[in-house]
Amino acid sequence: MENIKEQAYLATKEIIEKAKLKAGNILVVGCSTSEVIGDKIGTNSSPDTAEYIYKGVAEAAAEKGIFIAAQCCEHLNRAIIVSKTAIPFAEEVNVVPQPKAGGSFATAAYKNIPDAIAVERIWADAGIDIGFTLIGMHIKKVAVPVRLENNRIGKALVLAARSRPKFIGGERAIYNEEKM
DSSP, X not given: OHHHHHHHHHHHHHHHHHTTOOTTOEEEEEEOXXXXXXXOTTSOOOHHHHHHHHHHHHHHHHXXXXXXXXXXXXXXXXXXXXXXXXXXXXOBOOOOOBTTBBOHHHHHHHHHSXXXXXXXXXXXXXXXXXXXXXXXXXXXXXXXXEOOSSOEXXXXXXXXXXXXXXXXXXXXXXXXXXGO
């Protein structure tokens, strides 16, 4: 399990660096613990595995002051668990995730994030998807794929994305490459 925590830490640290996230930014994390332990998504939710993954993600995020937004599973319509401090004016939804209704990772996040709330959606600055959980709906436009060297946690593949501002103005526009 310590290996899984380390893999989660390294993947999170890498996306934070590659996406150039700053303190106060939000990182959405979708996680199938079933996939991490080698089973099909949604078939073997593992609270113990989720705790280790959460600890690795949280440690890397805390180093840079990044907020974690944990995506629930499809049974809760992919609701998000996040600190109220990250989005103080968000409209909360009335749900508490459970391992088989929301997912083990979201349950771990709800238990460990101070002032955790559930919201229907969020616009995160970047994200990691552990085991093909489809986090794209929660990333700001425009989502750009990021290839990670640390692209496995346990047996699950890790996909990542960051956001960038939209290009507006056509072919004659001048774009600020430094911000991308």
